[in-house]
C-alpha cells in the first residue's frame with residue numbers, strides 16, 4: 001500500500017468533510033491548507049475576491065504545513081471550485097511543492113460543475129502523474145453517505161493500483 005497524504009483547502013466545509021472522511025476511513029495523514037490572511041467567509045467580498053483570485057491565478061501565502069509532501073508516494077488533493085478553477089490556496093500548494101514523479105489524485109466540491117477545474121489542476125502538476133479525479137456537488141447538502149461511500153471506493157482503488 002502506498003504512503004498517501006490528504007491535502008485540502010475548504011472555506012465552507014464541503015471539502016473538509018470529504019477530506020476527513022478519506023483520512024478517517026483509510027487511516028491516512030492529512031493536512032488542511034490555511035492562508036496567512038484568511039479568506040472572507042461571508043458577503044460580497046467572499047465571492048468577489050474568491051472569484052478574482054482564482055481567475056487571476058493568485059498564489060497567496062500559506063501558513064506552515066503540517067506534513068512534507070516529499071515523504072509520500074500518493075497525494076489526494078482536495079479543493080472547492082471557485083470561478084471554475086481551483087482555490088488560490090491549493091494553487092499555492094501545488095506550485096510550491098515538489099511533486100515530480102508522485103502520483104496525484106484530485107477531489108473537488110462544487111455548486112454546479114468542476115469540468116474546467118480538473119484541466120487547471122492537472123496543468124499545475126506537470127511533473128506528477130495524475131491518476132484520478134472525482135467531484136461532488138455540495139456533499140454536505142446532498143447525500144453525505146453516498147458521497148462518502150463513492151469517495152472511499154474511488155480512493156481505495158487508487159491505493160490498491
Ligand SMILES: Cc1cc2nc3c(=O)[nH]c(=O)nc-3n(C[C@H](O)[C@H](O)[C@H](O)COP(=O)(O)O)c2cc1C
Pocket residue numbers: 009010011012013014015016046047048049050051079080081082083084085109110111112113114137138139
Ligand atoms: C468564491 C466562490 C466561487 C465559486 N465558484 C463556483 C463555480 O465557478 N462553479 C461551481 O460549480 N461552484 C462554485 N462555487 C461553489 C463552491 O464550489 C461550493 O460551494 C463548494 O462546495 C464549496 O466547498 P467548501 O465548502 O469546501 O468551501 C463557488 C464558491 C465560492 C465561495
